Amino acid sequence: MTDRHAAGLPVVALVGRSNVGKTTFLARASGRFAETTNAPGTTVRREVREVRTRAGRALLVDLPGTGSLTDRPVSGLPFWTALLAAEPDAILVVADAGDVARHLPLVIACRDLGLPVVVALNLADEAAAHGIGVDAGRLAQLLAVPVRRTVARTGDGVAGAVALAVSRAHRRRGVRAGTHAPRALVPAGTYPPAVERALAAAAAELPTSRALGAAAFDPSRLGGFVAAGALSPRGAATLLLPDLVDPVRRALAVRWAAEVEAVHPGRRLFADRLGAWSIRPWPGLLILALVLAATFALVSVVGAAAAGLLSGAWATFASPVIDGLVQVLVPIPELAAALLWGLDSGILGLLAVGIPYVLIFYLLVAALEDSGYLTSLAVLTDRLLGGLGLSGRTAIPLLAATGCNVPAIYGTRVLPTRRERVLASFLVTLVPCSARSAVVVAALMPFAGPAVTAAAFALIVAVTLAAGIAANAMLPGRQSPLVMELAPLRRPLARQVAAKATARFRGFVRMAAPVMIAGSIALGLVYETGLVWPATAILDPVVVGWLGLPSVAGLALAFAFLRKELALQLLLVLAAATAGAGVASLGDLMTPGQLFVYAIVTSVSVPCVATLAALAGELGWRTAVAMSAATLGLAIGVGGVLARLLGVA
């Protein structure tokens, strides 16, 4: 929070349950859309935005969705530690206007802290569509805090609610600086006398509770926060006694909700019906099949067309320029050729895979996320994934992995335990990404037909499931069961989907571009200098002896570590270099049986270098290397058995 001190701006914390539209609220308040998901637990990082309102400027801090101040939504620490770490001067609680009873306990808890609180009754449009009206004025009286109705999707009421919170934050700053007179914030006697007495007793003992211990979320730190004026002694006491106050707050919430809500049972909305269908086996599985079919159709048809256009444009416009420049600037022919591997074909590879496949896929996943459908997917797949030691939450990264493994590995962050993250990441590396799927299709479709291609994918799925079951049995521990709020189905906001997809795509390019370009140059150097050929002798026993493939296939497999989609192009280049003319297509180099083995081994073996880097960053190098070794062993084992079954070796 150094930026905050530099700016000296008051801080307003955004607090609310999952799926209440907090992140959209932040986007509307600050005029900038970014990463958000209509699925629980996805605000992993803390977003800080400067906002300008008619009440002045302030910093708005978005915190992860939480059900109470003592829940542990991320990283195992109670939510209040994150809240107090943001040093808020006021709290803007975003609550669901259509489900006041469920959201009020968090509002009451924030109010108890002794900080200024403003309530935004968000999703007011959805509530109205469900026939639910809320008397905001009466609720404000009961809570003794201002309540504003908002619709974050359209922006209605957002500016007013934020301005109010900002003015309260400025006032509190003023009170602490001595320029404003303080006001009582919380009326006394909200709770039954016995509870208030217990809170008063705990508040009185705060300074001495420093002796309790030294855990990271040590409640004794509360004494320090109180001394610093970050919250009231009574507020600290409510954090120490959640088991005492939470049931009272829930009862109060139910009573107040009944008093302020007017429900007119209306017609059942189509989105609700669709939401109910999507979690039943019928027609839920049909909906799932349609969603998956549409995803793959869009990615393969639109993606392939875009990839063709891009490659054509690159070959016509960019390639000649880059080639000419490099030839002129680099006098050593081998070096020039090696540089071109990176600057010409390397960048082309990044564009031809990245823009058509990865970007389109990101747009689709972003739209699915924002629609809320992915939580239905988690329910439908929970049982299947349970057999692999995972919960339905893993379905989301596994789906993303079919586009690119790298973002899927980051996506496993939503899983609660390291064991699940390791298991899920292992499965992710085995799921064929778009580049590997392209290799399988290009190797088999023309030379062996669609049935064999489908069989290859079925085999890859079977290998993935078997490996997942084995990994689950080998890793100690057990899975944490699924308990998850389902997101209501909503029409995705185009701006939000576009903002999220482009943000993730930028991340992908930043991560993959250096690896692909530098890797391609290294590859080119090894190839152009002829150092490549002695390497074949080392690989021959496995490649020729065990897998029954031509010698050059080993090099192509090894280099595919840098770029999976190169596995085929490279094979052709290497084959032409060794065999000379006459090797115009893969069919001339390998039999259909060999191509099948080659496609399976390419798909299952070691993830590409970008995936390895992502694994290492998320789980550590030891785990990343162990996983890669496991997939390599699996690929060689399965490939060798296949070679014998198919009579290739």
Next chain:
Amino acid sequence: MDASPSIPLARLPVGAHTRVISVPPEDADRLAAEGLHRGDSLEVVAQLPLGGPVVARLGRARVAIARTVAAGILVEAAGRP
């Protein structure tokens, strides 16, 4: 708590309205995080087959609960239809 007979949430039919009598202590935190506590009213909206999760409606929210957890949640057996 009254003396109405209890039954695991996992065994209640879809459409049943009931009240939570007890939650297993080891799952109490994660259930509370999604807003499910002892004494809450809920409606069963889906029971996925082959040991899949149970989906319960709490207020307007729907919460998916793994069957292993739902098997430990005791609810009133005299579920109102």
